[in-house]
Amino acid sequence: MKGVAADEDSPARGTRRALLAGARAAALAPALVLGASYVGFGSLVGAHELSLEFALFNTLTAWALPGQVVLVELYLAGSGVLAIVLAVGLANMRLAPMTVAMMPLVAAPGRPPWRLYASAFFVAVTCWAMTMAQAPNMARSDRLSWFIGCSLVLWGASLAGTVVGFYAAAELPAALTLALVxxxxxxxxxxxxxxxxxxRDATRLVALLTGGALCVPAHFYSPEWSLLIAGLGGGTVAALYRVAMVRR
Amino acid sequence: MSAELGLYGAAVAAAAATYFWRGFGVAVGGRLDPNGLLFEWFAAVAYAILAALVVRLVVFPSGELREIALAVRLGACAAALGTYVLFGRSLFAGCFAAAAVIAAAASGVLG
Known part of the structure; x- marks a missing residue:
């Protein structure tokens, strides 16, 4: 994929170009797959006779699929608001280290902090992973716009998928819904x-492998805290690995 | 009516709980030295949590996915990886393969 070159024309034009480049990167495969995942969410909502307005409201205000599924499943199971908030918060805790890791990559000197706080609303797995991979190849001033362009397309695809899934819930065979989920x-x-x-090194790969492996024993120890345990454990192992590699 | 209110109350609270972590991430991430070890640790924790999330969704799913045998779910992931590599690192091909495995198994189980 091409990086966005820093060129000499006006900052506004550069920003628009980066925004469009991000949008183009998200169009097609990422948007289709994420949209299909949201068809699964929409049909979950539709199959249990919750409203489309609720499904769209949820995708608009709390765009992060695992937490959205937790919200619907717990609500259907009759859980109270406090229990739901705690479970959603726990399911979405990953967004904190993800945002921490992305900020130094997209922050540009001299820009007001509110832009980062506003953009952070879009930190979700797909656009985060794409930005983590692509941003180092771009001019610093373009990165945040690229991320927003990418996110807007994915957000739109999520909303469209939610609508399609909602109306298709009754028509879709159960086997297909499961496949989409x-x-x-x-x-x-x-x-x-x-x-x-x-x-630049294997630190991320070590983190992925140890985090994934730790999830299974952690789940048997405590299903609620398994992600956090595996994340802290795997992340610490990977950071130690990095320290060992740098010293060598 | 009160059920609707409860649903939207829960959704608003869930949105706040979701943004909370993102805002927290900006507050902390803006202050860290991107070349420092603490930053590396946060990034590694993010990747480890995401890997754990994938494992949890596959190995310990909630809802109707539990009707699909664990071996089938793992097989679908293997099919995704194999197809992904075979088709020149195509995310789309890999996802399609996994969905096909699950759909085929589910139509057997669910009838």
Whole structure:
């Protein structure tokens, strides 16, 4: 993929070009696969006779699929608001280290901080992994715009997928709905594999492998905390690996 | 009516809980030295959590995916990886292969 070259024309034009480049990177495959995952979400909502307005409201305001599925499943199971908030917060805790890791990459000197706080609303796995992989090849001033362009297309695809899934819920065979729900982890798996390729060393790969492996024993110890345990454990192992490699 | 209110109350609270982590990430991430070890650690934790999320969604799924045998779910992932590599690192081909495996198995189980 081409980086966005820093050129001599006006900053506004450069920004628009980066925005469009990000949008183009997200169009087609990423938008289709994420959209299909959201067809799974929309049909989950439709099949249980919750409203389309609710499904769209949720995709608009809390765009992060695993947390959205937790919200719907717990609501249907009759959980209270407090229990739902805690479970969604726990399911989405990954967004904190993801955002931390992306900020130094996209922050440009002299830009007001509110832009970062506003953009952080779009930190979600797909556009995050794409930006982590592509941003190092771009001029610093273009990166945040590229990320936003990428996110807007994916967000739109998610909303469209939600609508399609909602109306198709009754028509879609149950087997297809299950396949669409399963797309999400498979897509993430391949995306992470891809995003480790441009890395300068194996730290990210070590983090992925140890985090994934630790998830299974951690789940038997505590299903609620398994992601955090595996993340802290795997991340620490990978950081130690990096320290050992740098010292060598 | 109160059920609708409860649903939207939960959705608004869920949105706040979701943005909370993103905002937290900006507050912390803006202050870290991108060449420092602490930053590397945060990035590694992010990748490890995401890998764990994938494993959890595949090995310990919620909802109706539990009707599909674990061996089939793992087989679908293997099919995705194989197809991905075979088709020149195509995300689309890999995802399609996995979806096909799950759909075929599910139509057997669900009838």
């Amino acid at each position: 399963f797309l999400n982890p498979v897509y993430f798996l391949l995306l992470f594999l891809q995003s480790t390729q441009g890395a």
